[in-house]
Amino acid sequence: MSLMALREQLNMLLNSMYIEGLLDQQFQQLQMLQDASSPGFVAEVITLFCEDAERILTELTKLVDQAVVDFQKVDAYVHQLKGSSSSVGAQNVKLACIQFRQFCEENNKVGCLNALNVVKHHYYLLRNKFDTMLQLEQRIQAYDSKQQN
Amino acid sequence: MAVVAESQFHVLAVDDSLMDRKLIERLLKTSSFQVTAVDSGSRALQVLGLSEDLTSSPAVYPAHNEIEVNLVITDYCMPGMTGYDLLKKIKGSSSLRDIPVVIMSSENVPSRINRCLEGGAEEFFLKPVQLSDMKRLRPHILKGKSKEQQLQQEEEEEEETSISSNKRKAMDEELSPERRRLRLSNNNSLI
Numbered sequence: 001m002s003l004m005a006l007r008e009q010l011n012m013l014l015n016s017m018y019i020e021g022l023l024d025q026q027f028q029q030l031q032m033l034q035d036a037s038s039p040g041f042v043a044e045v046i047t048l049f050c051e052d053a054e055r056i057l058t059e060l061t062k063l064v065d066q067a068v069v070d071f072q073k074v075d076a077y078v079h080q081l082k083g084s085s086s087s088v089g090a091q092n093v094k095l096a097c098i099q100f101r102q103f104c105e106e107n108n109k110v111g112c113l114n115a116l117n118v119v120k121h122h123y124y125l126l127r128n129k130f131d132t133m134l135q136l137e138q139r140i141q142a143y144d145s146k147q148q149n
Numbered sequence: 150m151a152v153v154a155e156s157q158f159h160v161l162a163v164d165d166s167l168m169d170r171k172l173i174e175r176l177l178k179t180s181s182f183q184v185t186a187v188d189s190g191s192r193a194l195q196v197l198g199l200s201e202d203l204t205s206s207p208a209v210y211p212a213h214n215e216i217e218v219n220l221v222i223t224d225y226c227m228p229g230m231t232g233y234d235l236l237k238k239i240k241g242s243s244s245l246r247d248i249p250v251v252i253m254s255s256e257n258v259p260s261r262i263n264r265c266l267e268g269g270a271e272e273f274f275l276k277p278v279q280l281s282d283m284k285r286l287r288p289h290i291l292k293g294k295s296k297e298q299q300l301q302q303e304e305e306e307e308e309e310t311s312i313s314s315n316k317r318k319a320m321d322e323e324l325s326p327e328r329r330r331l332r333l334s335n336n337n338s339l340i
Contacts, residue, residue, distance in 0.1 A: 026277050029277070029279060029280065030172075032280065033172075033175045033176065033179055033280070035179075038175060038178075041171075041175055044171060045168060045171060045172065048167055048168040048171060049168055052166075052167070052168060079226075079255075080166070082255070083166065083169070083255045083276065084166060084168050084169070086255060086276065086277055087166075087168055087169055087172055087276065087277045088168065089277075
């Protein structure tokens with residue numbers, strides 16, 4: 001695929017993510033912070049976010065599965081995930097976390113179980129698109145470095 | 150008045166989240182700050198040269214090889230020492246209390262914000278922190294620096310006046326018998 005076609009694909013992907021609410025303005029901030037001196041910045045942040053999110057989701061799955069749920073602990077993890085999704089611009093995940101915290105406050109186990117599923121749904125959707133995004137970026141950067149040689 | 154040189158200012162960033170540390174580091178570097186990023190309040194105190202040793206006297210003295218930090222920006226919610234705790238430790242230290250401290254938080258809680266401002270924080274940033282927020286940092290650093298210079302100037306002036314006043318005191322004691330009498334009577338009251 002040509003460089004132009006790759007760039008077009010990436011733009012279309014990003015636009016769809018904004019329109020569908022997967023990403024918000026904060027992601028644009030991250031893109032603005034990437035420049036010649038830190039070309040891998042966005043990729044790095046995305047990777048850190050995904051590692052963090054998956055670690056938290058694993059813990060949450062264990063915690064919400066208990067006979068007696070420790071809602072404070074659950075809330076603490078959801079708060080963390082809400083924070084990092086907010087920092088990366090992962091809008092739908094962030095909103096799902098906010099809902100989740102409501103159920104924690106109400107000590108509602110069923111609510112929490114459902115909310116966790118919603119968060120996972122949004123997170124994995126996003127993860128999928130992030131993977132595609134990073135692959136496209138890598139291919140684009142490979143072109144650029146070839147041109148420089 | 151002395152002009153502050155446009156040299157790079159050094160900011161100490163404190164956040165337990167690796168992602169947020171990367172983000173604040175990039176924000177600060179993009180805004181031409183030198184950055185040291187640490188993951189806890191206790192590490193921050195180490196960088197600042199304050200020992201956490203409870204057996205030491207309340208006025209802890211910084212180590213001789215500590216790096217100069219012009220501003221501390223810290224997350225509020227951290228395990229162990231919170232950003233507020235760190236703020237109080239910095240403002241409670243005679244050597245560090247003039248370093249401006251900014252607190253960041255993902256939650257907009259007015260009572261929390263007020264508590265931090267009353268505790269001596271210069272500003273409170275809502276997360277996610279934006280590039281535009283970085284502009285608000287420099288004025289606090291410059292204010293701190295000019296205060297530092299003012300204090301230095303005042304100290305120098307005080308030294309000069311105290312030297313000349315000591316000379317005057319010595320002369321006064323020779324010429325004032327009344328003063329001597331008062332001192333003697335004070336001594337008698339000790340019996």
